[in-house]
Amino acid sequence: xxxxxxxxxxxxxxxxxxxxxxxxxxxxxxxxxxxxxxxxxxxxxxxxxxxxxxxxxxxxxxxxxxxxxxxxxxxxxxxxxxxxxxxxxxxxxxxxxxxxxxxxxxxxxxxxxxxxx
Amino acid sequence: xxxxxxxxxxxxxxxxxxxxxxxxxxxxxxxxxxxxxxxxxxxxxxxxxxxxxxxxxxxxxxxxxxxxxxxxxxxxxxxxxxxxxxxxxxxxxxxxxxxxxxxxxxxxxxxxxxxxxxxx
Numbered sequence: 001x002x003x004x005x006x007x008x009x010x011x012x013x014x015x016x017x018x019x020x021x022x023x024x025x026x027x028x029x030x031x032x033x034x035x036x037x038x039x040x041x042x043x044x045x046x047x048x049x050x051x052x053x054x055x056x057x058x059x060x061x062x063x064x065x066x067x068x069x070x071x072x073x074x075x076x077x078x079x080x081x082x083x084x085x086x087x088x089x090x091x092x093x094x095x096x097x098x099x100x101x102x103x104x105x106x107x108x109x110x111x112x113x114x115x116x117x
Numbered sequence: 118x119x120x121x122x123x124x125x126x127x128x129x130x131x132x133x134x135x136x137x138x139x140x141x142x143x144x145x146x147x148x149x150x151x152x153x154x155x156x157x158x159x160x161x162x163x164x165x166x167x168x169x170x171x172x173x174x175x176x177x178x179x180x181x182x183x184x185x186x187x188x189x190x191x192x193x194x195x196x197x198x199x200x201x202x203x204x205x206x207x208x209x210x211x212x213x214x215x216x217x218x219x220x221x222x223x224x225x226x227x228x229x230x231x232x233x234x235x236x237x
Contacts, residue, residue, distance in 0.1 A: 006160075093160055105166075111158065
């Protein structure tokens, strides 16, 4: 199956700093990427949907100025957590698919664990 | 709007016993339904999906699920549990328009998750 990678796999940052998380589709073109947040012992909550070359669509309650998403190419999307605070500590997971290939599944990255101290 | 409810946040079975993880959905449109497995500190792996073909869907690792419209259910089963099945399982739903390339293309709504423990 197709592979989606995330970098870094874990990161610790100080409160007030910004952190960038990368999501890459390694062997297919990802026209659409999704960013999820998963708190401990909870389900995945969709944060935003990004389509290559377009602005991301954020879910209700997600601050777009805090969680900056860029999807500049068909293989890379980035999530930047700006002015991070301890409550932003979470497991961030991306997924990717190609809307021009509807039979192609949505593939998930391995996740990035963010800890804000 | 769609939603998914997984009954039971924790399920414990003995090795070799039947695994049954329950999922009920709510959808205003014909749904696509999915089961994913997540191992600790990893992303999600698709186990199986229902996309309106056969109502009994077979997936990887011996899992299967049956779509029952009358019961709005999509329960996951495996006849004989293995130690390696211990993980967290998520049921998810999407609208068919989302799957076919509509404006909400690919959006999944996940259930709360069920942690499966397998005892020797």
